[in-house]
Amino acid sequence: MAGAHKIAHATLKGPSVVKEIIIGLSLGLVAGGLWKMHHWNEQRKVRSFYDMLDRGEISVVVEE
Template sequence: MASKVATAAAATARRPPSIVREIFYGLALGLSVASCWKMYHISYKRRVREFYEALERGEITTVIKKVEEVPIEKVMELLEEN
């Protein structure tokens, strides 16, 4: 009985990691992540370029809105009302 358990345990034991396989997995994972990262940056660069081209053509504008200063007393009154 003990020899059957030992034989079954030996049959299901994991093989030691292969260095070549580990290098291949690392390269494959690294290249896939790098390609996704590169596609994101290419897309971002294209969006920025399109924005500045539309800004030069006058299709869009940027407006900076002035914010008026509100005294702290007015803020406190508004907070107390709610």
């Protein structure tokens, strides 16, 4: 045998604390943004409903 070939192996390291914090913050901000968008959409629907109710365009009483 002419000699052992050197194979580059990835060295296993522990978790990077800074990387984990950045990933966690990013995921949290994305989830928070989506939740706020959902909340604003629901708020817009409720406000629209009560505006139409005040204008008399709709009623919550069933007509006979």
